[in-house]
Amino acid sequence: MLTMLGLLPTFQRRLVNWYRAARRDLPWRTERQEKSKLPDPYRVLVSETMLQQTQVATVIPYFQRFVDRFPTVHALAQADEQEVLQLWQGLGYYSRARKLRLAAQMIVQQYNGRVPDQIEQLLLVPGVGRYTAGAIVSIGYDQPAPIVDGNVIRVISRLDLIRTNARDDPGALKQIWLRAEAVVPRRNCADFNSGLMELGATICLRRNPRCAICPVRAHCQALATGQQDAVPPVRKKKILEKQRRWVLCIERDKRYLIQQRPARGRWASMWQFLTVTPGTEESTTDDITPALAVMNRLAGLKLRSLRLLSRFDHRLTHRHYTFTAYHCRLAKKARLGATQWQRWVSLEELEQYPLPQPHRNIAQLLPSAAEDGSA
DNA sequence: AATACGGGGGA
DNA sequence: TCCCCAGTATT
Structure with a gap:
């Protein structure tokens, strides 16, 4: 050898x-x-x-x-x-x-x-x-x-x-x-x-x-032997799973709701905005009116002033996510407090929390989104 | 042995 | 768009 x-x-x-x-x-x-x-x-x-x-x-x-x-x-x-x-x-x-x-x-x-x-x-x-x-x-x-x-x-x-x-x-x-x-x-x-x-x-x-x-x-x-371009051969292909996620940036008094992910699995113990998986019956439309009803049902919340922030793709090795991010407010009557896994934080406080990259990207859009909403 | 685990670089 | 990147741990 x-x-x-x-x-x-x-x-x-x-x-x-x-x-x-x-x-x-x-x-x-x-x-x-x-x-x-x-x-x-x-x-x-x-x-x-x-x-x-x-x-x-x-x-x-x-x-x-x-x-x-x-x-x-x-x-x-x-x-x-x-x-x-x-x-x-x-x-x-x-x-x-x-x-x-x-x-x-x-x-x-x-x-x-x-x-x-x-x-x-x-x-x-x-x-x-x-x-x-x-x-x-x-x-x-x-x-x-x-x-x-x-x-x-x-x-x-x-x-x-x-x-x-x-x-x-x-x-x-x-x-x-x-x-x-x-x-x-x-x-x-x-x-x-x-x-x-x-x-x-x-x-x-x-x-x-x-x-x-x-x-x-x-x-x-x-x-x-002239085989430098053929060695090593390309790997076997892997299947890419496509998934959709809706992200709700819920604002109340200039604070946003974030939740901590489980201690195991992807993005373990990191924090994120409320994230729901739309069912197959939910279309990919950007039309807000039907989306709001679906949001309220999926999130179990009374939300209002729903506005589209952005839609973008996020690719991981085995998964291809399409994130649709919304900015919205919580209805006055609704109560939602802080728990061990759920907090209301200002944008400044948010900087101290570890966020998955797609949520970090969404967070960067929030300052201007908040201004638009209050105008 | 197969799968899970992120995100970005570069052609 | 596709493959890979100064891999490790779990199942």
């Missing part, structure tokens, strides 16, 4: 040298501790958790805000879960945020605040899987550990000419992990593994790979 990469030390040296010349300034790498010249493992834990299924450019501003607010593992361990979620809102996969906080608590209690440097220990930390554990060991501590992410899957698939897509094929994925373990050097592990990923992100692109400037093109079987 190893012979197919050519001389392994040559491959390693070419990749590390290329990475050291080409690497980007990333906040979790540039802020190093003076003595050790290694990044703060806590920051590696935070950044690698944010980077799961998320592109680097998206993560950077979230990372800055997060470590600014929670600069140490102790600070995060003592944090309020809602505040952690609030800093995470918009980034997606919110269980990552919840588990990262639990991870900090575990590290404080069991490891006296020091992020473990052993794979077996890291795998017991909430939200830390094989990839993140390998990243912390190799990038945080510069110790040998394999690392496989979406980039490495693509790079190794081409180097070794693996013809199935490892994202659909557990056997191929296992092969790639073994390969990643076989190629990681004993020294310069951080730059080697970072280089493997950076290569996938900038050179070994999904489409139109830039083989002409690839530092390890001499080691690539896909290029040698």
Whole structure:
């Protein structure tokens, strides 16, 4: 196997040298501790958790805000879960945020605040899987550990000419992990593994790979056989479920009703405006008059002054929502108080609540909507 | 082994 | 529009 990469030390040296010349300034790498010249493992834990299924450019501003607010593992361990979620809102996969906080608590209690440097220990930390554990060991501590992410899957698939897509094929994925373990050097592990990923992100692109400037093109079987555009193949398609949601921004005395979602499932424990699923008999019309009657029935409320705010699509990986957002007021007589899961908040207070992205988008429309309504 | 879990980038 | 992104946990 190893012979197919050519001389392994040559491959390693070419990749590390290329990475050291080409690497980007990333906040979790540039802020190093003076003595050790290694990044703060806590920051590696935070950044690698944010980077799961998320592109680097998206993560950077979230990372800055997060470590600014929670600069140490102790600070995060003592944090309020809602505040952690609030800093995470918009980034997606919110269980990552919840588990990262639990991870900090575990590290404080069991490891006296020091992020473990052993794979077996890291795998017991909430939200830390094989990839993140390998990243912390190799990038945080510069110790040998394999690392496989979406980039490495693509790079190794081409180097070794693996013809199935490892994202659909557990056997191929296992092969790639073994390969990643076989190629990681004993020294310069951080730059080697970072280089493997950076290569996938900038050179070994999904489409139109830039083989002409690839530092390890001499080691690539896909290029040698002219199959770099066909490897890896595209994944199997997934079914996209279409759903509709009506969102009611109910206003009373310049405050809006919000409700907390259940602690499990999508957007767990986040807050939202009252959301109802229109039945199949309800048409998609924007006509307000029939809609108001339907709203009152679905929401079980006496609403008035219903006005359309916006209609927009929101796509997730497996679902395609069409949100229709309305602004309305509560009839004078109606009573609706605050409970543990339901509150009336001003627009200013709303900023402190973690909201799903579609509801955050709707919230941005409310200031002008309120003016129109009172005019 | 299959599914759930967000949102955005880029062609 | 489609595929993917510095994956993990649950069922």
